[in-house]
Amino acid sequence: MTGLDELYREVILDHYRNPRRQGKLQGDPIHAEGSNPSCGDEFFLDLFVEDNVVTDAAMRGLGCSISQASGSMMMDMIVGKSVEELRELIQKFKVMMSISEGDSPIDEDRPGSVLGDLEALQGVRKFPVRIKCADLAWATLSEALDQTTS
Amino acid sequence: MTGLDELYREVILDHYRNPRRQGKLQGDPIHAEGSNPSCGDEFFLDLFVEDNVVTDAAMRGLGCSISQASGSMMMDMIVGKSVEELRELIQKFKVMMSISEGDSPIDEDRPGSVLGDLEALQGVRKFPVRIKCADLAWATLSEALDQTTS
């Protein structure tokens, strides 16, 4: 696969075109906003957290396929998880997206693969300027989680 | 003579150290001020003109040897001259100071030499940045003369 084919995998375009949990939450959810001023991408996140567990979530985003797909994939995974589990997930995502010497090609079935669809985002690592696109939703989630502990 | 010896001729240093007609005129003389903002040289000129003839003149100056000597030499020449004669003199001075191909060396005794001491300023032509120093007093005189016709 060429770099571009790896970047724009079908699952990514599917999430881009059909983002999950699109919308707003009624009531008084935790709310966080993220933006990449350098490209104009935006991500708005609503969460309900009860007993340290995310019970509902919704997003509104604006931006490129990578930022929106990354956000949509994230939305697929967070309801039902505890704050600690989510912090761990953010950490795993960061590790996956970090560029290191001798990156192996994408391998969704590698042992220990726990990120599901998200693994498709590994193609972004070949496009370092786009990593911040993939990061946006997760940085916003991190900010939202910070509000739960305060 | 080297260029510097030509520039700093004795007559110039004499005028620099003993400027003629130093001071202010009492009463209500024509007054003009000139300055070279690029080097800070200043020249203040007072004149009385009666029946189109300069009857008295005084200067105060601040600056380098060339600007002060040129001014002092000028003061030596202007009293008793008519406005028209002075305009002609300014013109002759300008011609002398203008740089042209194949400048001849200084020749005070050349036929038609009418500028007296002033001829000593020809050495300045080899130092183009200093020409504006020599010009300062004369530009100020020109401005003063303009006031006589208004």
Add this chain to the structure above:
Amino acid sequence: MTDLRALRSDFPILDREINGHPLIYLDSAATTQKPDSVLDAMDEYYRLYNANVHRGAHTLATEATELYEGSRSKVARFIGAEPDQLVFTRGTTTAINYIAYGWGLNHLKEGDKILVTIMEHHANLVPWQLISRYTGAELVYLELNDDLTVDTSTLDQVLTDDVAIVAFSGMSNVTGALGPIDVLAEAARSVGAISVLDGAQLVPHTPVDVADLGVDFLAFSAHKMLGPTGIGALWGKPERLEEMEPTEGGGEMINTVERNESTWAPVPHKFEAGTPPIAEAIGFGAAVDYLDAVGMDTIAAHEREITAYTLDRLSEIPDLTIYGPRDVTLRGSAVSFELGDVHPHDIATILDQDGIAVRAGHHCARPLMKYLKIPATARASFYLYNVPEEVDALVESLYKARKLFGLT
């Protein structure tokens, strides 16, 4: 087609490969590439003549001053102006801010209006907003026609005696639309307002003579016309420059400095506080020499042709929307577009894989984006060194983008 192909060898960066492909640089509206002669002029300055300008009695200082002031004369002549009407600034942005502060802070009052158009670059909006905060003046806008040229039919409604400044662009960096310079210059005069022309995209691409423009101020940037970064110019009518206060205080711009007050040097020096961008001015001079040698008419003709070709070729592509006039007499060579639901940033990434540099984003024109109800566009923009094959490559890559995004 006006063939300037031979000039390409003057631009060293065009030999570069990007992602295994020869660079195809279609981002000249952001900044242009530089010919050898410009780089050599600056390098030679530093290697042989470098000194601070003015007030220097030594040889290097004299030579540097002559080169600096010589460049001022060249740039002034390039726009039909006198050297003492031309102020060197850091760029268009600084030039407009100088007007905003130097003229605005001293002339605007509560209730005054600043008339702008909705297609302005932030450089011609935010300075007026800043100055409005301090003076109580207010921005009013002209909107656009269907072809995205400025709609002047509403002028009578917005053009009141309160309008003190009319500020507008000669050419939009997003849509390529030319500004209605004559109409707005005349409108400003009719109500005693000053007119400010943002020439950042105009001066590089078309012959300009300030005597014909009819405006009070013109701002432009060297880096958008083959020159270096760090320098631009503010031209003003003599009487306007006189009535303007300096924005920056410092060395070289003064006549006398006392403990509590100062007087200013004559125009243009009163607006050039401190050590100016000397090497940059010299590079700017070399850039206009280069443009003069090619001929601005030739450049304008070349761009019109390549723009027409681009509009034609892009129109072939399904799902592609062009934002801007189709009539090449109403526009310059910055061409903005959208391609179906492929986000402009994705377009830029895909094109970059083929060595093609285009820009994606709001192009520092958010109010225009909001007006167009789009978050961003992709933009290809051209200059004298571009050739039609590069447009063909662009089109081919856009088909690749369609395919990658499964558009059929």
Add this chain to the structure above:
Amino acid sequence: MTDLRALRSDFPILDREINGHPLIYLDSAATTQKPDSVLDAMDEYYRLYNANVHRGAHTLATEATELYEGSRSKVARFIGAEPDQLVFTRGTTTAINYIAYGWGLNHLKEGDKILVTIMEHHANLVPWQLISRYTGAELVYLELNDDLTVDTSTLDQVLTDDVAIVAFSGMSNVTGALGPIDVLAEAARSVGAISVLDGAQLVPHTPVDVADLGVDFLAFSAHKMLGPTGIGALWGKPERLEEMEPTEGGGEMINTVERNESTWAPVPHKFEAGTPPIAEAIGFGAAVDYLDAVGMDTIAAHEREITAYTLDRLSEIPDLTIYGPRDVTLRGSAVSFELGDVHPHDIATILDQDGIAVRAGHHCARPLMKYLKIPATARASFYLYNVPEEVDALVESLYKARKLFGLT
């Protein structure tokens, strides 16, 4: 003596002949010469990476942005600061004007006082005068001791609660006197004023760590420290930069732009409107790399030695008056002098005939000149590339000047 002689071959201009003599450049306080590495960095940028920074999704734009931001990190580290506390400006002058407008216009009020010293460069006086006009604030001065260092004994009289800004130079470009940085930074803190350090002559010549300085703002220029013209830096404490408004509005410095108001990008970008001096920033980065490689301690030691030698040798010359401290721990390497009644401009002309470049004039410090009751001085100033033989040549030429003017 700390011998940096081998470095001279890095500076191409030092091969030049002036009036038949090898150039002896003693005008580094005005602007310094540039090593090959700085010129090459800028040239390489234009030939390989030139693109506008930020917001670019193509390869060149990314590379240019990395180089630009990489230089910010280098320059910040050079003064012990974080990159996001460092704003690129056109130079010291622009940096101080940014503080005057961005902080002053929004914080000063009628009756406030701005405390400066009488030895300031116009760049650290005129901006405060300008801003006083708009705010009703007023300048108050500290005078000098007999050795021309700043007299701080009168501080208790002038340091009232009305003092909102204390602005002073780290080193006089005329007398070479170091400023009483600790005392004035502490004085500012004690009355809740902000402190502004003009580092134009300090940062190039001595190791600087903002953590130790205790000031709120520091301004300096690249061209005085081996870098190009057209760029300098403003460092500020994070909280001060936050409370400061941008002076210039335009692209890149915004967060959102609506029709009538805008919000700003985070520091430092909010102060960098429009296309920045990109190549210049990269040259600035290369300059601090060069200085780092030599070592600022080594440079400072070298200058102390050559200054001591210069003061010694000049003292031999009859009728020569030095303006500035004799104690080299109280001063830098700018040495101002008068020679009998030989006007400084005549001195400069005479020295220039021997290839020696010195400056003559008021050095953009007219209030100081008036205080010293002199119209002008001649000034020799030094940097890492100067060697003692050049001082010898200076002395010899000064004897020639004596002779030409018949001083015996």
